[in-house]
Structure formats: C-alpha cells, structure tokens
Amino acid sequence: MTTSAKRRNLALTAPAMVYLAIFMIAPLLLMLYVSFLERAQFGGVQWGTLTTVAYEKLVVERDLLGQLAFNTDYLSIFARSFKLAGITTVLTLLVGVPTALYMTTLSKRNAAIVLFLITIPFWTNLLVRNFAWILILRNDGSLDWVLQTLGLTHEPLNILYTPLAIGIGLTYSFLPYMILPAYVALERIDRRLIEAAFDLGADRWRTLRRVVLPLAMPGIIAGAVLVFVPCLGAYVSPELLGGGKSLMIGNLVQAQFGESRNWPFGAALALVLVLFLLLALASLALLKRRSALRLS
Amino acid sequence: MKAEHNLMVSPVNRVMAMLALVFLYLPIVTLVVLSFNANEVTTIWSGFSVQWYADVVGNDAIMRAARNSVIVATVATLLASAAATAAALGVARSTTAHRTSVEGLFSMPLLVPEIVTAVALLLLFVIVGLPLGLTSVVLAHTVFCIPFAYYPIKSRLAGLDPALIEAASDLYASPWRRFVRIELPLLAPGIFAGALLAFISSLGDFVISYFVSGPGSTTLPVYIFGMIRTGVTPEVNALSALFLLASIAAISIAFFVVRRLNEGNNAAGGA
Amino acid sequence: MAGTDQPQPAVRLTGVGKTYPGASAPALSGVSLDIRSNEFFTLLGPSGCGKTTLLRMIAGFESPDEGDVLLDGTSVVGIAPNRRPVNTVFQSYALFPHMTVAQNMAFALDMLGQSRDTIAARVAEMVRLLRLEGLEQRRPNQLSGGQQQRVALGRALAPAPRVLLLDEPLSALDLKLRKEMQVELKRLQTETGITFVFVTHDQEEALTMSDRVAVLSGGKVMQVDPPVTIYEKPANRFVAEFIGDANFLPATCVALDGANAVFVLDSAGADGAQLQVGDAASFAPGAKAELVVRPERIALVPPEQGQLRGEVRTTMYSGSDLMLHCALANGAALRVRLSGAVDAATLQGTVGFAFKPDAVRAFAA
Numbered sequence: 062m063t064t065s066a067k068r069r070n071l072a073l074t075a076p077a078m079v080y081l082a083i084f085m086i087a088p089l090l091l092m093l094y095v096s097f098l099e100r101a102q103f104g105g106v107q108w109g110t111l112t113t114v115a116y117e118k119l120v121v122e123r124d125l126l127g128q129l130a131f132n133t134d135y136l137s138i139f140a141r142s143f144k145l146a147g148i149t150t151v152l153t154l155l156v157g158v159p160t161a162l163y164m165t166t167l168s169k170r171n172a173a174i175v176l177f178l179i180t181i182p183f184w185t186n187l188l189v190r191n192f193a194w195i196l197i198l199r200n201d202g203s204l205d206w207v208l209q210t211l212g213l214t215h216e217p218l219n220i221l222y223t224p225l226a227i228g229i230g231l232t233y234s235f236l237p238y239m240i241l242p243a244y245v246a247l248e249r250i251d252r253r254l255i256e257a258a259f260d261l262g263a264d265r266w267r268t269l270r271r272v273v274l275p276l277a278m279p280g281i282i283a284g285a286v287l288v289f290v291p292c293l294g295a296y297v298s299p300e301l302l303g304g305g306k307s308l309m310i311g312n313l314v315q316a317q318f319g320e321s322r323n324w325p326f327g328a329a330l331a332l333v334l335v336l337f338l339l340l341a342l343a344s345l346a347l348l349k350r351r352s353a354l355r356l357s
Numbered sequence: 358m359k360a361e362h363n364l365m366v367s368p369v370n371r372v373m374a375m376l377a378l379v380f381l382y383l384p385i386v387t388l389v390v391l392s393f394n395a396n397e398v399t400t401i402w403s404g405f406s407v408q409w410y411a412d413v414v415g416n417d418a419i420m421r422a423a424r425n426s427v428i429v430a431t432v433a434t435l436l437a438s439a440a441a442t443a444a445a446l447g448v449a450r451s452t453t454a455h456r457t458s459v460e461g462l463f464s465m466p467l468l469v470p471e472i473v474t475a476v477a478l479l480l481l482f483v484i485v486g487l488p489l490g491l492t493s494v495v496l497a498h499t500v501f502c503i504p505f506a507y508y509p510i511k512s513r514l515a516g517l518d519p520a521l522i523e524a525a526s527d528l529y530a531s532p533w534r535r536f537v538r539i540e541l542p543l544l545a546p547g548i549f550a551g552a553l554l555a556f557i558s559s560l561g562d563f564v565i566s567y568f569v570s571g572p573g574s575t576t577l578p579v580y581i582f583g584m585i586r587t588g589v590t591p592e593v594n595a596l597s598a599l600f601l602l603a604s605i606a607a608i609s610i611a612f613f614v615v616r617r618l619n620e621g622n623n624a625a626g627g628a
Numbered sequence: 629m630a631g632t633d634q635p636q637p638a639v640r641l642t643g644v645g646k647t648y649p650g651a652s653a654p655a656l657s658g659v660s661l662d663i664r665s666n667e668f669f670t671l672l673g674p675s676g677c678g679k680t681t682l683l684r685m686i687a688g689f690e691s692p693d694e695g696d697v698l699l700d701g702t703s704v705v706g707i708a709p710n711r712r713p714v715n716t717v718f719q720s721y722a723l724f725p726h727m728t729v730a731q732n733m734a735f736a737l738d739m740l741g742q743s744r745d746t747i748a749a750r751v752a753e754m755v756r757l758l759r760l761e762g763l764e765q766r767r768p769n770q771l772s773g774g775q776q777q778r779v780a781l782g783r784a785l786a787p788a789p790r791v792l793l794l795d796e797p798l799s800a801l802d803l804k805l806r807k808e809m810q811v812e813l814k815r816l817q818t819e820t821g822i823t824f825v826f827v828t829h830d831q832e833e834a835l836t837m838s839d840r841v842a843v844l845s846g847g848k849v850m851q852v853d854p855p856v857t858i859y860e861k862p863a864n865r866f867v868a869e870f871i872g873d874a875n876f877l878p879a880t881c882v883a884l885d886g887a888n889a890v891f892v893l894d895s896a897g898a899d900g901a902q903l904q905v906g907d908a909a910s911f912a913p914g915a916k917a918e919l920v921v922r923p924e925r926i927a928l929v930p931p932e933q934g935q936l937r938g939e940v941r942t943t944m945y946s947g948s949d950l951m952l953h954c955a956l957a958n959g960a961a962l963r964v965r966l967s968g969a970v971d972a973a974t975l976q977g978t979v980g981f982a983f984k985p986d987a988v989r990a991f992a993a
Contacts, residue, residue, distance in 0.1 A: 066450070070451040071447065073444065073447025074447035074455070076439070076443055077507075080440060080499065081463070084496060084499070085465050085474070086462075088478050091484060092476060156377050159374065160370070160373050163371050163373065163374035178378060180608070182385065184604060185605060186563065186578055186601070187563060188563045188581055188585075188597075189388070189601050190384060192594075196388060197384060203387050233380065236381065294470025294471070294473060295470075296471070314476060315568075331476045332473075335469065338470070342468070518722055520720050520722035521724065523689055523709070523722070524722040525724075526689075527687060527710070528715065528735050528736035528784075529736050529739040530735075535710075538735075543725070
C-alpha cells in the first residue's frame, strides 16, 4: 500500500478514533485515577494524594476506634449480583439455545420473521419494558389478577421487590442478547455435518451433544458473556423491581454519585465491573482458541 | 419456498421458542392493553379509555422531555454517522491491524456495562467543568451511536464489488467525484440503517442519560424514570405504552426501508 | 527510435517485475513485450500466471516494483487510473447498479466534462454498436448476463480509449453465448480500430480471436507470437503442453547434421527407433531431449512404413474424430487423433506411426 493511501486511511478513521479516545478511554482512565483518591467532604474528590482507601472499603471498614474489621456488606452485594447474573445467564441459555435451534429449522423467510420479532424488544426502551413487569408482578397486578381469577391463589404472591422479580426482569431484558449470537453460531454450521452424523447412526440428542453444540460453542459462550457481564452491572432492573431492598453492584455505584457522595468508592466499584468484563473476555478468547484447536 | 428439511427439528425446541416469544411479548401487550384502562388503579379493568393518552400529550413537561430526546438523538446520530462512514471507508482498504484496532475501540461502548460508561463520562464532564445539559448528553450519546452507525455501513461496504470503485476510477472519475457519485449512493442503505439504529438507541437510552443530564435537559426515559419513582400511575402507563409503540414503529420502518433499499439497489457482486 | 519506420507501440512493458508482500514467488518478473496499435492482443496462461496483474498494471491499479510501463511511448508508472486513456471491462462487469444503462455508458464522458449533446450522441452510437436498443433506461439487475456484458463494453468504449482492457469478460457466459461474443468482440475491435488487450485462461479462445498471443507462466513471458506460430512452433515445453494437445517422448540425441538432429527414444528396447527432427541445431550428440508431437500430426501406417511402432490400446470416438491411445514398442504412451472414418482392421496388432520431420519439435529435457 502506498504511503498516501495509508495516510488517507488513517485520516478517515481519525475522527471516530479521536472522539472515542476523548470520550471513552480518557474517562475510564480518569475513573481509574479517581478510584485512588480520597473523597472530599461534601462530595467530589481531594486531588493529589493517592490512596487505596476506596478499594479497601470493598472488604474492610474502620470502626470508631480506627480498627480494621472485615465488612461483608459490599461483598454480599457482589455475591447477590453474581448469583443473579449467573441465574439469569443459565435461564437465558436454557430458553435461548433451544429457541435458536428452532429458528435454524425454519425456512429463510420464517426465520427472518422470528428474528425480527425477537429483535424488536431488543431495541425498545429498557425502562419501559421493566415497568411493564411492575404492572404484572406487583401485588394485585396482572399476574395476581389472572391467578386469582383462575382460582389458583387467594392472596397476592408478593413477587415484586424481591430478588425473584429482579431475576425475571433481567432474564427478560437480556434474552435477546443470548438468542441472537446463538442463532448466528448455529446457523453457520454446515448442514452436511449434521447429515453425516445421522448417517453414521447418531440420534438427535447425540448429534446435538457431539456435533452441533461443540461447533456452536464459541457463539453460545459469546452470548453468555453478553448476558453475564451487563447483568452484573445492571441498574434498571434491580432499581425498578428490587425496590431498594436487594441492591446489586449497579445500584451501589449509582448511590455513590447520588446520596452517598463517595466518588472514589463508586469509581472503584465501576472498575471492579470492568475487571470482570476483562476476565470474561479473556476466558472467552481462551475457550475460543481451545475449541478451535479441538475441532481442527 | 419450502423449508429445507432440517434434521434437528424437535418439539422441545419449538415449545421453547414459542415460550420465548410469549415471554418477550407478554409484558409489551400487557402494558399497551392496560394503558387503555379507564380505571385509575391500573390493574383492575373498568373500561376502555384514551384519557391517559390525552393527559400525556397535554403535559408540557413530558413534551419538553420528548423534544429533548429527539434533539439529542438527531444531533448524536448526525455526528456519529459522519464519523462512522469515514471510519468504514478508512478501514475497508486498510490493513487488518488497523481494522482490528478501530473495531476494538468501537466495541468498547457496547461491551462495557452502561453504568461504568455513565460514571466515567460524568467524572469527565465534572472535572473538565462542562455543565450538565443537552450538550453533555449529546456528547455522551455520540459515544455509543458511533458503533451502532458503523456496523451496517461496514457490512454494506463489504458486500460491494470492489471492482465498482475501480471502474469509477477507470472511467476518469477523480477521487472526490468517485466518492460522491458512486461510493456514497451505493453506501446509502448502510448509512441509513446505521443512522436509524443510532437514533433509536439514543432515544431509548436511560442509564447514561440519567447520569449526564442536568435539570432542563431531561430526556424522555429519564423523565419516565422519575414518574415511576413517584408512583405507578396511568399516565406513566400511557406514556410508556406510547414510547414503546413509537419504538416498535420506528424499528419496523427501519427494517422494511433497509430491505427495500437493499433489493432495489442490489450491488452484490455487480452481476 | 530514429530511423525506424515501425510505428510507436500502443503499450510497451520493459523488464516489469512485481512481488506481492508476503508472497513466496514474484507475480511478474522480467516481463517485456510490445502491444501494437489496432491489435487484438491476448494474455494467456493458467490462473496465477500473472496475466491479470499485468492487465491491471496497464490500467493503473497496480504498480511495478521494477521496470516500466509505457503508453504511446510515455511512461505511465505513477499515473492514476483516472488519468490514463485506458478503459477496462471487468470480469464481474462492475456496472453501477444505481444507474441506468444509458447513465452507465455516459459516465466516463460525464467525468471528462463533455457537453450533454455530445454525450447523448455518443451513448446512442454505443447503443447501436452493441445492439442494446430499447434497454437504455433499464437498471443492470434487469438485464441478462449477455446484455450486461455488452453494456460493460459500451461503457468502456464510449470514451474512445487508446487501449481497451478485457479481464476474462466471457468467463461468466454459457458456451453458446461465449462463442457468439467471441465473434462480436473481434468485430468490435476491427470496427473501432482500438487496441484490445484480452486476458483469458482458455487457449482455444486465445487462438481464435487474437492477432498475437502472449503466453505467461509463473510471472514470466513464455512466448509472444501470432496464434499459428504459437500452435505450430511452441517456443518451449510449457507452451507446447499448455496449447493444444501434445505427446511428450523422452529421447537422446545421437547425431547432428546441420540444423537436423537424430534422436533415439529412451528405453527404445530392441526397436532402436530413430527420429529425425528439424530446427534442432542446439542439440549435441548425447544431449537429453523431450520430443513433442501433436496427436493430429501422426498418421497410422503399416508397421514397416512408420518411424515408430506400437499397438492401439483404447479408442475414444467423439463424433468429429477418433482418439487412439497407443503404446509404443518401448512402452511409452502415444496419443493419435484421426479424423473421418477408420477401418477397424487397421487398428489391430502392431501398427506403424509416421510423421513429417516438421511435425516434431525437440526441447531440452
């Protein structure tokens, strides 16, 4: 390639790159720096001294005598977030992969229609979709109304403002994130491989286990990561459906920039989320390489 | 066209798929249906009414928030589309290393949890001293609009016969005229699709807007959040349903327009 | 070029070489050839031989690492494609899908700033020349393959370029259409008087259409000659094998008499068959050679009258001719093509093969 062509290519990508460097990378680096600062008294930060106080706050706290004591408050929030994210991921896998499989059995036209139907919720407002669940799950909401009308229950189920409600909301929000990558991965599999498996005597289940799933694994795992990581940092579902009682990491972060006014701590929490994202991406890359090696 | 016989057909998959679709649309349908409930207690049906919709439309604060959302979405989309189109062209005939670094950077707004991006941007604006208003929201939205605008353009560009660009040069077009007469028209469906995706994402964004908007620059999702926090009222219901239906309409239009553009302007392979 | 009455070649390549980064072998090396005005010149070779690279260098889409490319005596290396008086018909046609047939054909003249009337007249001329009447307002995706091809031709011819480059333009067409277009292209070249440089891997196509053919292999020019010469007097083993059908017989030179040499076939056995070959002055006694003879230049004769003897193993009938797969006395395979009816009796037992001296060529082994 000539140098003028190279320069032209760089010039063309420059606006977008520079913009994201300023408004994506720089803010993250800034956040990293802030996480090592001390909070100022009325919100904001004290510039200058670097300290790990914010990170320590995750696991320990100083009592009135200045002694360090192990603090599980935040850890329990982390644990809850992991649990909910994990359960959500599993649920979306259980529902999403069969759905994607079903879509591969459809004609091109029907598959496109189903894909379209699944994509629509993906693009509508998350807030509004979770609000709909409030209507359904609240006491004497739609769900209670249906169950009581059918005579299956006699009292409100009290689902709203529990971790269960959050789980439902999360699963609902992130289901398309699982179906789409899974479908793409499954659709790509050469049908002849499946035919060959059947030809050699495997039944549907075996073919699924030994041929289809291993080949689609990279896509499915990508879907799982796309569900798990955002779930960890979810804000809307726990805020709307958890009622302030079951905090997840996202709510905790928001609080630091709201009432609690502890920016370094909020930054530290956000960075922990980024850390988990990086871990997830690294494991994804590792799994991809391993499954590629195994298949070759 | 008959579906090719797929050996993996199974009733289990079918049931799950139906379940998934029902699960995905149940809340939407519920929301819309209940929005027409005349009763103030939203979940006990007492009759059909569009009163709440009228209340919504007559509410100045809501209309202002809606207007803010549209302004932000429009500006962010314009900025993002321009940057994304240039980037797609720059990457198309470049090295793999270049493309990987560009797309890696573009993937960040999509992979990093929204709350992290929101917090980081807030810190940036505060430190830099930018007051939180429409400008800050536009700047923040452009960040995630760029990747949304980019991928459809890239996809469209990849599907174009490279000989088309060469043919233009071969037939005496200068680089600028080649861009205006050939590349841009051929890219148009992709640019349009990307712009639509960016616009819809911006309209619907909540978390980032919540953190970087200030009083007077409230966007519609942020306003709705405030209303929900106060309490579940029929107005919220109607507003939410309205928003939902508007999004669905926008996406459907986008889908069909892009499909029509792609068919009528079929550039696949040039033959 | 003082003192010569040879007109300037339309295209001249001198010592052109190019290696793509990361490639193990050069795409082109030491390529020198002249393409004359008003000539139908073909670049022929198997895929990967560099013919397309060469074409693109003339068009300006590739630059040589070494050597020079000249149009009408002026070097054009470094000059962008949009400033060369050269136009290309692409293999995929590359018709602008968002423009009509007329707009496609008008494009170059539009870029050159011609008046609307001039453009309209020229487009009408092209439509007539390529028999596209009635299709002017159609979009490319509303045309058949053959029609698209003609539009691509019209679009490239409209600006009356100095040289027209055609990159395997007929490969996407079915056989019948391809044959028709071959005639059509020849007619166009004669009528317009424009130099055509045609790239193909189909040697039959090259031989029927061209004034001269350049055979390429592995980035090097093997031979540049009119079709008859290429066929009858291949310059080396590659050309002999690539063009037409040929038998290769390993042999050793035993005697040299002026330009004629006498060869004995290897492992001749008790037969000791000797062949006299003309135009073989480069061979000395003892030198190894490969003798090349085309199947249709071999006659079937009674064993004692032939220079070689053997048996007919298999016969393959294909309507216009009969292909005999034979084995010589020394075990070597020989293919013979006979046309017309053959008496089966003459194919039995030991048969003799006869050929004129100029039907055999010798290449160093």
